[in-house]
Amino acid sequence: MSGMHRDRIRIQRIAQAASAALCNGYVLGFQKGRIYTGKSKAVCVPVLNCYSCPGALGACPVGSLQTALGGIERKFPFYALGLLMLFGIMLGRLACGMLCPFGLAQDLLHKIPVPKFTVPKKADRPARRVKYVILLAAVLLLPAFAVTKTGVRPPYFCKYICPAGTLTGGIPHLLANPALRQAAGSLFGWKLAVLLLILAASTVIHRPFCRYLCPLGAFYSAFNRFSFYQMRIDREKCIGCQKCEASCPMAVEVTKDINSPECIRCGKCKSVCPAQAISSGFRTGKK
């Protein structure tokens, strides 16, 4: 492993750990099985981070979007959507690669030395569209329109899919609170199964949740091609060795489409490039 590559991993891990600590810094919450109730909870964080995590200092943007859409007044969610657009236009999917705590969990699990699996392109390409379906159906349409028998519109993504909520919210609360343990039923069993499946898959496939299921990644991916933060390849310096493509954890065709919607801006391509043809940073595009 080259020095530059080691440095990149170190920077990524420090950024991810700092983000996880900043988003979930209320340590007392884990001890007491309570959640933080300070004013910062009115602000959405740029990553998938359950607001019911005992340590959460901010609000989950995906949960906030569903709450606004499914609320009694059924308002257009200007605030949550505006924040998501702001994060998207500034960073694209940089938040996925460098800031997301659940991304960090998947990255660490992928370090476990077990045989790795490359998903064939025929299955990989259509499977990546699932996250857009989840965004449209479970985050936007169902919370806005699908009323249950009890007359409420639940946050369908949070309720039935979100593994981050189970990992950082459900499990710590159940461990700390016997009453919640008593109340846990088949829904918790289902969510635990989803979480375990994703965690198990993360050991053999790099970031399966980000690739195939994450609605927040799907939203940010719409901004990847024109966000202020951009990846750039210098065609004159590129020697066509394809090391960037071989190393990309998201299987992006780096030389053809460096700002692909699938790129999470982890910078691995940049660090393995022997010709230093790849760069990244904030660009206005103004000439």
Next chain:
Amino acid sequence: MKTDRKLFLLRICVLAAALLFIGIGLLRQEQMEVFKKAVKICLECIGIG
């Protein structure tokens, strides 16, 4: 050159739209709805139902 200018305009327009949305949301006190939801344990989110 033209593409760069178009990109610049697109970025600025989306950024302005994002800030406008946030402003409208703040005027409508939507941050308080986010706050109210975020300071209670969401039983659905943690899988209790």
